[in-house]
Structure formats: C-alpha cells, structure tokens
Amino acid sequence: MIRLVRLKREGALGRGDLVATRRLGTCEVVSIASPHSLTVRALDNQTHYRISGIDFGTGARLREV
Numbered sequence: 001m002i003r004l005v006r007l008k009r010e011g012a013l014g015r016g017d018l019v020a021t022r023r024l025g026t027c028e029v030v031s032i033a034s035p036h037s038l039t040v041r042a043l044d045n046q047t048h049y050r051i052s053g054i055d056f057g058t059g060a061r062l063r064e065v
Contacts, residue, residue, distance in 0.1 A: 013038075024049060 013019075017029045019040065027040035030048060037052040 018043075021051075 013029060013032065015029055015031060018026055019029060020026050021040075024040070024042045026043050027049070028043060030039040030041050032038045033050075036054050037050065038054070039048055039050050041048050
C-alpha cells in the first residue's frame with residue numbers, strides 16, 4: 001500500500017506538487033484523474049505510478065484551475 005504522508009501545499013493538490021510516499025519516496029504529481037486517483041513521477045528514478053484508492057475525505061473534489 002502506498003500512503004501519502006505530506007503535501008507541499010495545504011488544502012489543494014495539483015500538477016507539479018511534491019508528495020512524500022512511504023514506498024516511492026518523494027514524487028511529483030503528474031495528473032489527477034479523480035478525487036481518488038492520481039499519477040505521480042518518482043524523483044529518484046523518473047518512473048510514473050498510478051496511485052488509486054486514496055481517501056482525501058468527503059470534501060475532496062476535482063476542480064479545473
């Protein structure tokens with residue numbers, strides 16, 4: 001299981017943000033597919049991973065900026 005432990009910004013997550021994961025280390029957000037799924041790129045090996053099943057809570061929503 002991959003677990004997000006920290007966000008670069010409070011309250012919003014977008015492309016280019018850095019997230020720390022327990023198994024992949026620090027990753028950059030590449031895209032957000034849904035409020036429960038995102039694609040990240042591991043900074044140490046440049047590999048892309050799809051992380052799904054994330055629970056950001058009932059208030060999570062996808063918004064264009």
